[in-house]
Amino acid sequence: MFQFILKRLGLAILVAFTVSFISFSLLFLAGDPAAALAGETASGEDIETLRKLYGFDRPMLVQYGDWLFSALRGDFGESYYFKLPVAGLIFDRLSITMTLGVCGIAFALLTAVPLGVAAAIRPNSLIDRFALFLSVAGQALPSFWFGLILIVVFSIKLRWLPPSGTATWQHFIMPTIVLGYYAMPAIMRLTRAGMLEVLSSDYIRTARAKGAPEIRVMFKHALRNAIIPVVSLAAVQMGFMLGGSIVVESIFALHGAGYLAWESIGRNDLPTVQALILIFAMFYIVFTFLADVLNAWLDPRMRSS
Numbered sequence: 001m002f003q004f005i006l007k008r009l010g011l012a013i014l015v016a017f018t019v020s021f022i023s024f025s026l027l028f029l030a031g032d033p034a035a036a037l038a039g040e041t042a043s044g045e046d047i048e049t050l051r052k053l054y055g056f057d058r059p060m061l062v063q064y065g066d067w068l069f070s071a072l073r074g075d076f077g078e079s080y081y082f083k084l085p086v087a088g089l090i091f092d093r094l095s096i097t098m099t100l101g102v103c104g105i106a107f108a109l110l111t112a113v114p115l116g117v118a119a120a121i122r123p124n125s126l127i128d129r130f131a132l133f134l135s136v137a138g139q140a141l142p143s144f145w146f147g148l149i150l151i152v153v154f155s156i157k158l159r160w161l162p163p164s165g166t167a168t169w170q171h172f173i174m175p176t177i178v179l180g181y182y183a184m185p186a187i188m189r190l191t192r193a194g195m196l197e198v199l200s201s202d203y204i205r206t207a208r209a210k211g212a213p214e215i216r217v218m219f220k221h222a223l224r225n226a227i228i229p230v231v232s233l234a235a236v237q238m239g240f241m242l243g244g245s246i247v248v249e250s251i252f253a254l255h256g257a258g259y260l261a262w263e264s265i266g267r268n269d270l271p272t273v274q275a276l277i278l279i280f281a282m283f284y285i286v287f288t289f290l291a292d293v294l295n296a297w298l299d300p301r302m303r304s305s
Contacts, residue, residue: 005293012289016282020071023277024064032056033270037080067274076275081267086275089260094279096166096256097249100175101242105234107180108187113230116191117223120199131188138185143244147178147251164253175252179245183237190233194226235291239284 034051035042051057055066070077076086119131154174155163165171198204199222207217249258257276264272 008289008292012285016278016285019281019285020068020278021064023281024067024274025060028060033268037268037270071275071278077271079264079269079272081264081269082272086271089272090257090275090279093255093257093260096254097242097245097258100172100179100245100248100254100256101238103172103176104179104241105183105238107176108183108237109230109234111180112184112187113191113227116188117195117218119188119192120195120226121218123196128192131192135185135188138181141181143178143182143247144251146181147174147248150174150178151251166254166256171252171254175248175254178251179241179248182244183234183241186237187230187233191226191230194229195222198222198226232291232294235287235294236284239287242283243280 032047032051034047034054034056037054038047038050055063067077074087076090078084079086079089082089115127115131115134119125119128122128151163151174154161161173162168162171204217204222208214245256246258246261248254249256250262253259257279261273261276261280263269264276
C-alpha cells in the first residue's frame with residue numbers, strides 16, 4: 001500500500017507541474033499580454049514599455065521558471081487590476097468558495113444517498129423512476145440556467161430568498177442547491193448500483209436467514225459496504241465543484257475565488273488568472289489523491305500488500 005501511495009503522490013505532483021505549465025502557456029498563446037494590458041488605443045511604444053516593465057520580453061520558459069519558483073513560496077505576484085498581492089487577494093475570497101463547496105457536497109450526499117438507497121430497495125418502483133428522472137435531469141440541466149430559474153422563482157416571484165450576496169446564510173441556499181445538484185446524479189447512480197449488488201450477496205441473505213431486523217440489514221450490513229465507493233466519488237466531486245464554482249458564484253454574485261476568476265479574465269489580470277487556475281487544479285488533484293488513498297485503505301487486498 002505504501003508503494004501505491006508513493007506512486008499516486010508522484011503522479012499527482014507530475015500532473016500539478018503539467019497543469020501549471022499548460023495554464024501559463026495558454027495565457028500567452030492567446031495573444032500578446034502587453035497589448036491586452038495596454039488597451040486598443042495604446043501606441044506601439046506604450047505596448048513595448050509594458051512588455052519590458054512586466055518582463056514579457058524574456059523567453060517564456062524563463063518567465064515560467066520565475067513564476068513557478070515564486071509560486072512554490074506562496075508568491076503569485078501582484079494583481080494588474082487590483083494592485084494587491086495575488087496570494088492575499090485569493091486568500092480573502094477562498095473562504096466563500098470553500099463554504100459553498102462544503103455545503104454543496106453535503107447537500108448532494110444528504111439528497112442522493114437516501115434516494116439511491118430507496119431506489120435500490122424498490123427497483124422499478126415510483127421512487128426508482130423519480131431518482132432516475134432526477135439523475136437524467138441533473139446531467140442535462142445547465143447550472144447557469146438552473147440558477148436563473150431559482151432566482152426568478154424564489155427571489156423575484158415568491159421573494160423568499162435573496163438573489164445575491166453573502167451577508168446571511170440564506171444567501172447560500174440557492175447556490176448550494178445549484179452546485180450540489182451537479183454532483184447528485186453520479187452519487188445517486190453509484191449508491192443505487194452498489195446497494196443492488198450488495199443486497200444480492202450471500203452475507204445479506206445469511207443475515208436475513210438469521211432473523212436480523214431489516215433496518216439493521218440495510219444500514220449495518222448493506223449500506224456500510226455500498227457506501228465505500230460513494231465516499232471516494234464524493235472526494236473527487238468536491239474537487240470538481242470547487243473548480244466549477246465560477247459559474248455559480250458569477251450568477252449569484254458571490255464574491256469568492258470563482259467570482260474573482262471571472263473578474264480577472266474580463267480585466268486581463270494575468271497573475272490572478274494564472275494563480276486561480278493552478279489553485280483550482282490543485283483542489284482537484286488533492287481530492288483525487290485522497291480518494292485514491294481512501295480506496296486503497298478500504299481495500300483489504302491493498303492493506304495486506
